[in-house]
Every structure is written in structure tokens, then in C-alpha cells.
Amino acid sequence: MTGLGIWAKRALIGLPFLWLSVFFLLPLVIVAGISLAESADAIPPFKPVLSLTSTGLHSDATLGNYRELAEGCLRACANSLLYAALATLICLVIGYPVAFAIARAPGTWRHLLLFLVMLPFWTSFLIRVYAWIAILQPSGLVNRLLLAMGLVEMPVPLLYNGFSVELGLVYSYLPFMILPLYGSLARLDDTLIEAAADLGAPPWRVFLGVILPLTLPGIAAGTLLVFIPAVGEFVIPDLLGGPDTLMIGKLLWQEFFDNVDWPAASAMAMALVAVVTLPLLVMQRLVAREARA
Amino acid sequence: MALLEIIDASKHFAATAAVDRVSLSVEEGEFFALLGPSGCGKTTLLRLIAGFETPDSGRILIDGVEMNAVPPYARPVNMMFQSYALFPHLDVAGNVAFGLKQEGMERRRREARVGEMLALVQMSDYGRRRPHELSGGQKQRVALARALAKMPKLLLLDEPLASLDRKLREETRLELTGIQERVGTTFLVVTHDQEEALGMAQRIAVMSRGRLVQTGPPSEIYERPNSRFVADFVGAVNLFEGELVAGFNTLSLKIAGTDQPVPLPESVDPPAGARLTLALRPEKLVLSRERPAGFALAATVDSIGYQGGQSTIHLETQAGLKLRASMPSAAAQHLARGIAVWARWAPEDAVVITE
Numbered sequence: 071m072t073g074l075g076i077w078a079k080r081a082l083i084g085l086p087f088l089w090l091s092v093f094f095l096l097p098l099v100i101v102a103g104i105s106l107a108e109s110a111d112a113i114p115p116f117k118p119v120l121s122l123t124s125t126g127l128h129s130d131a132t133l134g135n136y137r138e139l140a141e142g143c144l145r146a147c148a149n150s151l152l153y154a155a156l157a158t159l160i161c162l163v164i165g166y167p168v169a170f171a172i173a174r175a176p177g178t179w180r181h182l183l184l185f186l187v188m189l190p191f192w193t194s195f196l197i198r199v200y201a202w203i204a205i206l207q208p209s210g211l212v213n214r215l216l217l218a219m220g221l222v223e224m225p226v227p228l229l230y231n232g233f234s235v236e237l238g239l240v241y242s243y244l245p246f247m248i249l250p251l252y253g254s255l256a257r258l259d260d261t262l263i264e265a266a267a268d269l270g271a272p273p274w275r276v277f278l279g280v281i282l283p284l285t286l287p288g289i290a291a292g293t294l295l296v297f298i299p300a301v302g303e304f305v306i307p308d309l310l311g312g313p314d315t316l317m318i319g320k321l322l323w324q325e326f327f328d329n330v331d332w333p334a335a336s337a338m339a340m341a342l343v344a345v346v347t348l349p350l351l352v353m354q355r356l357v358a359r360e361a362r363a
Numbered sequence: 364m365a366l367l368e369i370i371d372a373s374k375h376f377a378a379t380a381a382v383d384r385v386s387l388s389v390e391e392g393e394f395f396a397l398l399g400p401s402g403c404g405k406t407t408l409l410r411l412i413a414g415f416e417t418p419d420s421g422r423i424l425i426d427g428v429e430m431n432a433v434p435p436y437a438r439p440v441n442m443m444f445q446s447y448a449l450f451p452h453l454d455v456a457g458n459v460a461f462g463l464k465q466e467g468m469e470r471r472r473r474e475a476r477v478g479e480m481l482a483l484v485q486m487s488d489y490g491r492r493r494p495h496e497l498s499g500g501q502k503q504r505v506a507l508a509r510a511l512a513k514m515p516k517l518l519l520l521d522e523p524l525a526s527l528d529r530k531l532r533e534e535t536r537l538e539l540t541g542i543q544e545r546v547g548t549t550f551l552v553v554t555h556d557q558e559e560a561l562g563m564a565q566r567i568a569v570m571s572r573g574r575l576v577q578t579g580p581p582s583e584i585y586e587r588p589n590s591r592f593v594a595d596f597v598g599a600v601n602l603f604e605g606e607l608v609a610g611f612n613t614l615s616l617k618i619a620g621t622d623q624p625v626p627l628p629e630s631v632d633p634p635a636g637a638r639l640t641l642a643l644r645p646e647k648l649v650l651s652r653e654r655p656a657g658f659a660l661a662a663t664v665d666s667i668g669y670q671g672g673q674s675t676i677h678l679e680t681q682a683g684l685k686l687r688a689s690m691p692s693a694a695a696q697h698l699a700r701g702i703a704v705w706a707r708w709a710p711e712d713a714v715v716i717t718e
Contacts (some may be wrong), residue, residue, distance in 0.1 A: 264415055265448035267435040269462035270513065279461070283452045 096194055098343070102335060105336035106131040108265040110287065116333045135337035143321050150318040152343065153232070153307075154300035157239035161247035161296050164240070169251035169288075173258070184252065187245050199238055199309050206310075230312035238306040243299065254288025255281075290353045298346050318342055364427055365414065366391040366549050367517055372421030374407055381407040383573035384421070389517070389566075394543050396513040396552045396582075400596065404573040405553045409519050412551070413442045426516060433685075438467070441515040445522040447506040450529060455481070455505050456490035462513040480508040483542060500531050507539075511546060520552045524559055526573035536563055557597045563584060569593050585644075590718055594642040601648070601687055603641040616641055621680055626658050626710040640716040645675065645689035647712040650704045652697075659707040662686055664698050678706060 072288040107116040108130060112153060121128050172183045207212045208225035218224045228234060258281065304319035311317070318338060327333035365388035374382040381404045389395045397405040410416045412423060414435035423430045425439055432694035441462065449458050456477050456525045463473045481487045484504035494502060503523065510518055523539065540563055543550045554560050560567050561581040568578040569592075577584060577593045588594035591602060603625060604617035616639070625641060651659075662678040667687075674695040678686040686706055699702070 109662055167405060241510075259446075261444050261446055261448040262450060263411075264435070265442075265450070267415075267463070268413055268440075268442045269509070270436050270465035271461075272434075272436050279464075280450060284450075352668070 101339050103336075103337045104332055105135055105340050106133070107333045107336075108132055108134070108184035109331050109333050112147065114328050114332065132223055135333045136336060137339075138339055139337045143318060143341075146316045146318045146321040147341065147345070149316055150301050150303075150342075153239060153315070153317060154297050154303070156298050157236060157295045158238070158247075158293050159238045161244050162293065165244055165247035165251055165292060166289075169248050169255050172248075172252050187248050187252075190245065193244065196305060199305055200239070202234065202238055202310060203229060206237075222317060222333060229310065230315075230316050234310040235307050235315045235317070238310040239300050239303060242306060243296040246295040246299075250295060251285065251288045254285040254291075258284055275314035287357050290357045294350060294353050301346055302342055366393075366423040366426060367551070368422075368427075369408075370422045370424070372408070372411060372418040372423060372694070374404075374411060374416055374418050376690070380404075380573045382411060382418070384457040385570075385573070385575050386421075387568060387575060387578070389549060391516075391549055393567045394540065394545055394550045394552070394563060396554055396559040396560035396567045397525075397570060398557060398567050399556055399570035399595070401555055403570045405555075405570050406521060407549070407573075408570070409442070409521055409553050412517075413440055413519055414438050419425070437438055440517040440519055441510040441513055443506050443510040443521065443523055445500045445525060447494075449502055449509070450495055451697070453493075454490065455486065455492050455494070455497070458494070458505055459512050462509065466513065470697055471551055478514060480512045483511070484508045499526055499528075502534065503527060503535065507542070511542075511548065514546075517549045517551060520550060522554055523552060524554070524556070532559075539563060541654055556600070561597070564599045569597065587714055588642060588716065591640055591642070594714065594716060599645050599687060599689070600643065601643040603643070603684075605637070607637045607639060619631060619682075621660055621682055622685055623658065623660065625716060628711045628713060637717070641713045642716055643713045645687045645706055647708050648686065648688035649654065649707050650676065650678075650690070650698070651707075652689055652702075652704060654705050656709075657707070659683070659705040660686070662704060662706050664702045664704060666700060667695060667698060678704065 157227045206228040213225040266280045307317040307320045367389040369387040419678045438497040594600045605616040662680045665677040674692045676688040
């Protein structure tokens, strides 16, 4: 390779690095910095972490925000993880058979079904979540149906609780589970399934012994795509949740905009990053191992 | 009783018959080949036996038991897939053990069997490798070991040598027959390669357009083809089509491209005027510079195809009849393009095809 080639190559690799540094790493460092500051009634609403005075470089860094965080938003954190984990699980349980059916459907059907999976993206996410309010409220579609059929005597509380948040999460993120699952199921070689059957495996053992392990990368990708945004979700708990269903994204919003406590909000954001990074690393390791096989 | 009995089996895909009223029986311990061009239905027939397809009509019996309603996983057959279909998430030993695990074989016996099978295909040192770390030939061996591990009564092999290069194919063919003799399992091989079928099988069934056209030992298929299709598909052949004419005391064939009546082997006796085809293998054709006594066709050498030990000589008569002769390259040395020769053959070396 010529010298020019090496430089071209370096530029090629350097470009995304530069992009990530400017638009991802730098903001993250700034947020991390703010999370160590003390809240103040100023613009911006925090005291500088590092200041240059006549006595030299002076640090006002504090871990107070994190201490507060540990006390104040433990519940919201636990809620977020729980709701997100449950939503991921439900999406997987619903999404796998759906993706399987799409992958096995005859050609023209496959395109139609995939199109239907992606169809909701054509409308605003916000409007779709609002629509659930209309469906779930006491005088909504579901309750009127239940009342009309005589199954219940009073409207069932379906809205502003854990159920509605969970439903909203599953509804919104299901396509993100189905699409990667479909990807890995469509790539699955049919002769492997036949080979397993030929070697004496009944259908359920074919699934557990061959199909499931070979679609693990799809499961991992889908799980990440659902879990990570679901943990930090703000709109769904805000619109469909109640006082008991506080999630970290909602809390973050409140701290930032209602309480104007940027340092506390930043500490929360850092905590969220930490929470999400761990499963990401685990999954990545898992996928990398499968990919090598 | 035959190990495999196929009675009048048919399978249609949409309007086309992939397998059309096929009846076939394979004896225990036999090395049997299904030979035919691609799309002739041989793989569909194999899949019917394995249970991946169900016949529209007819019956398939293995060891006297009707298989039509038996799912693939409960049939006493195993298959070696053309693509090998090795499980990418399992190592070589895991692949070979897969079928044994389904049987619920206990661990120590299973490991012993896996070891035996890997030794059989000379892959003992590769147990921990993943399929993607193996060469084509090694994958083929693992696939064979995996299919044999359950000791099936009948092993189905779908184009077992097709994805190997030529030299390896030759070696593997010999190995495959060796292994078949050692384990005694009945082998049913599907192949489109006539050389492969002739070299491996004890019996061959030639398929064309979903039907069995001829079944018999390799020498019979080659020496006594019963149709133009078989003669043409199995090996190279000269086909002379013509009309039967009565001579002084023998019958001969009047063919286009020469005035000379072509002699027929003695055993034929259809009526004069009947149209029939004479099939002659290129190696039966004898060329000479001087006119021999008796029947001979005058022709000129059109081209010589050198193939190492053997050479193929393409000839053409003045009237445009094309001939193909095959001989040791040493004997073809004195020939060259444009040389006039006489071509003859012993009448009994030609085969009459009446269809």
C-alpha cells in the first residue's frame, strides 16, 4: 500500500471518530462535568466545577448530586429497569412467533407483512401514544366494549397505571424487536432445520437445538433495540403513566425543566448511561461470540 | 424382502410431476445410485424417502413398514445433504453427536460412538473445530460421520461429491465405497454425474422427467441402454437413426448420411421398414487408413480432442454424418485434421434401441 493509501485509510477511520468525539463524547463529558457541579440560581443554573482564581486552579466538584440520586430516584430507576425489562420480554415473546411467521410466509405475503410491521412509523409516535389514551380511558373504546358486553359493571382503570405504561412500551417498541428477529430468521438455512429433523429431532427440539441458538444474534439485537430506549423512555410514562409509575426519563425531565436542577438531572443522565451500558456490553460479547461461529 | 420399496409413488409441484409413478426396490446392503440430469426428480424422490415431502400417491416402505404418515424424525433413514448442512453453532463432535442426543443415548456411549465415527472418516483430530474452520472435503467427511452415527438402515446421499474438486472427488468416491463396505449400511446416492454412478454403485436407476427409465447394474446401463436417453446421458455415444431394410440374409439399417447399409447385431428382429436407432460407444469405433474388408464408412478427421491418456476423434462422412471415436492417445498420433480414414465396428458392439 502506498503512503497516500495509508493516509486515505486513516482519514476514513478518523472521520467517524471525529464525528463521535464532537457529537457524542464531548456532550457526554459536559454532562458528566455538570453532574459534579452544585446547583445555583444563575445562568446556566450551576456553579462552575473548575475555576481559575488567583490561588490557582480551584475545584468545586461534588458527589452530592449522586448521593441525592441514590436516595431520590432509586424508585424511578428500579421502575425504569423493571418496565423496560418486562416490555423487552413481552416484545420477545410476541415478536418471535410473528417474525417466524413472516420469515416463513410466501414471497408476496412476506413483503406485505413486513410493510404492515413498519406502517406505524408513518404516523407520529406522539399521536399514536395519545391514541391509547382514547382507547384506555374510562369512557374509552375498551371500557365501553366491556360494559356493553356486561363483563364489568364499572369502568376498569386501564389508564395512568403500570398496565398502560407497559402496554405503551410494548406497542411502541415491538417493531424494533420483530425486524432484527426477522432478519436472522430469514437468513436461517432451511436445510439445517431439515437436517435436525432428519437426525431425529422432533419440532420442539429443532427449535431449541438449532433455530434458537442460530437466531441468538437477532434476539440480542432486538433486546437491545427495545431495552435501551425503553429504559430512558419519557413520552410513554408521561402520557400513559401515573404517580406510581415514575420512570427515570420522566424524572430527568422534571429535574431539568420543572426544578431547573441541571446538576441533578445530569447525574441522573450519567446513571442512565451506566445502567444501559452494562447490558450493552454483555450482549455485545454474546453476539460477537456467535458471530465468530 | 427389499429394505426400501417404492410402489407407484408420484409427487407433483403445481402442474408438473417431479416424480411420476416411480416403483423401485433397494436391497439391504446395496450401494444404489439414482442417476439423472438436474431437474429429473431424483432429489425429490430422495426427499420423499427422507420424509421432507409426502407423495401425492403411491407408497414408500422401509423394512416392510409403510412410511407415508411417518414424520422425518421418526424414520430409520439419515441423509447426507448436498450442502452438508452442518450446524454452524456446534463443533464437529457436537454435530456428530446431535442425532445420538435425540435418541437419548447416554453420554459415555455417545462419546465413544462419536469417536468411532470420526475415526471412520479420519477426522479424529478435528472434534473441537467449528464447521467454518473446515475445508470442503473435511465438511463432507463430518457430514458423512453425522449421517452414519445413528447407524441408519438406509443412508441417503444427495450429490455427495458434487461440491468437491475433481481430484478429491476421485479419492472420496473410493473412500465412500470403502466405508459402505465396512459399515454395511445401504447407500442410496443421488447424482447427476454418470462417471460417479458407474464407479460407485452396484445398481443404478436412471431417471428422466420424473420417471425411471432404466434400472440395472452399471455394465448393463452402459453396454445395453434401453433408450436413446440412457445411451446419450450415460457416457458418450454415436446414435444412428434409420429404417430397417432386409438384405440377403441379414437385416441392416438405412441411415441418412451414407449410402451403405449399416449392419445390425444378429439378435434383432423387428419387421422391415421399422424405424430404429443404433447406439455405438465411441471406443468401439475402429479407424484405419486402408479400406478394410467388409463394412466400413469413409470419413475425414474433423478434430482431435486430446484428454491425456485418451483422445476423442471427431469424424465426418462426405454426406455430413458425424461420428465420434475414442482411442488411446498413442494410437491417435498418426491422425490429423483432414486425413481420410475408414471407420468400422463389429456389428454386435452396437446396441439397437427400439422406442
